[in-house]
Amino acid sequence: MVKGTRFVEIRDAGDPVTLAKRYSDEGADELVFLDITASDERRKTIRELVRGVASVIDIPFTVGGGVSTMEDARNILLSGADKVGINTGAINNPPIITEMMGLFGRQCIVVAIDAKRNYDTPADRGPNGGGDGAGGGGGGGDDGSPVMLEEEGSGRRFWFEVHTYGGKKGTGVDAIRWARRAQRLGAGEILLTSMDRDGTKDGYDHVLTKRVVDAVSIPVIASGGCGHPGDMAHVFEATGVDAALAASIFHYQEYGVSGVKRLLRDRGIPVRL
C-alpha cells in the first residue's frame, strides 16, 4: 500500500529548519515547503533554506512557490529537495511541465493546483479554455468547457476553477481538466488545494478530491481544511486519495504527527508508525 503517506506543510510558523526536523523526527512521511513570499533575494534565500532543511531530515521533501523557469527548478533540486512544486508557472506555460519531466524525471514534478468553486456559468469558455484539446475523455465538453457539478444540499451548479498567484487570480481553467492535462504533460503528482476549505478547519473538500483522484492515475495529495485528525481519515476513506497534507494542526501543536497516525491506523488506514 502506498496510501497513508502524509505531509506537513511548513509556512510562516516559526523557524522552518527547526520545524522540519521536529516533524521528520515525529514521523511525518513527507514535507512540503511552499514559499509564498517573493523578493529580490528570493533565490538565494530559498537555496539556503532548502539546504538547511534537507540537512536535518530524512524523509522526502517538496519545495514550491514562484517556480516558473527551469533554472528555478534546478535551483531547488540541487539544493537538496526531492521534488519541485509548480503552480502559476505551469498554468502560464504548460509545456514547462514536459521540459522539467524530461530533465529531472516525472517523479520530481509536483503540479500544485489551487481550486475554488465557481458558481457563475462560464461564458462559453474561460480565457484559457482549459486547453485540453481532444482526448480529454469523461467530464466536460471536448471544447474544454468546465466540468459542471451540483452542490450537495443546495443543488446549485458550480465548477472548480484554478486560481494562480497564491489564489489571487482566477484563470477560467477547470481544475479537473487541468489535472488531467498536467498528468499528460508529465506531472508526477498533483498537490490539490481547496481554496474554499483552506484555513476553515471544516475538513477536506471531498467532491474536489474525489473528482481529481478519479480523473488521473498519478498520486494526488489532498490539501486545505484539515482541522482535526479525523478529517484526514475521512478524506482517505471517502476519496481514495494517496496522501493528505495538513499544516496548522501540526504547527500549533494541537495534535502530534504520531497521534494523528495512530488514529489513522486505528481506522484501518495503513500508515507508517
Added chain:
Amino acid sequence: MTRVAIFDYGAGNIFSLKNSLEREGATADVICDFAARPGGDGGRRRDGGNGSNGNGGAVADAARRYDGLLLPGVGNFDPAMKAVTRDSESGFSDYVGHGMPVLGICLGMEMFFARSQEGSEPGLGVMSGEVAALPDTMKVPHMGWNSLQIRRRGRLLEGVEDGAWVYFVHSYMARLPPAPPPPGGADGDVVTAESSYNDVVIPAAVEYRNYLGTQFHPEKSGPVGRQMIQNFLGVCRR
C-alpha cells in the same frame, strides 16, 4: 573514519545521500571517475587523463583510498552505465575487485543485473536476472512509503523489523530467474526483502557477496533507512 565514494553519473541531486552518510560519521566523496583520488577534483578530467584504457593501476590505487562505493539512485540506465564504463570496460571491476562493499540504491541496484528494459547498455551483471518496467496497470512510478517483507536477514537488514516502512520512487523492478541459478557457486537467492505493490511482488533489497542493493531509498526512509546506512558503513569497516 569510514570513507565512501559516491559515483555521480551526472544526473543530479545526491545531496541527501551524501548528507545521510556524513550524518553517520562517514566521509563521502563524490566521484565521477574510478581513477579519482580522495580530496581531488572528483575525477572531472574526462579526457585529460591517461586515455580511455590501461589505467587499471590508477583505478586500483584510487580504490584503496575508500572503504566502500555507493551507486546512487538518480538518472537513467544507459547514461549511468556509460558513465560507469566511461574510462574502461573493467573500471568498475578493477575498482571493487578486492571485495569493496558496494551499495546500489534504486537505479544503482538495477545496474547490478544483466540488462534493463530502460536501456540497451549491458548492466554490470553481478547478479542473475534483468530489470523490467513496472506493469502499466498500476500507478507508475511506484512512489511512496511501503512495507518490507523480510525473506532473509542480510547484513543490510540487521536490526530492521519485518514490516518496516521504507520510501520508494521507481518505475522499474528487478526480475529474477524463477529458479535462480547459483551465480559463482553461491546459494543463488539474492533477494533479502520484498515489498508488495498492488499485486506485484517487488524485490526490495538484494545482497550477494560485496554487493548490497535496495530498490527503495534508505536516505529518505527515516530511522529504518538510517539503520541501513549504519549497517552499510559497518560492512565497509569490516
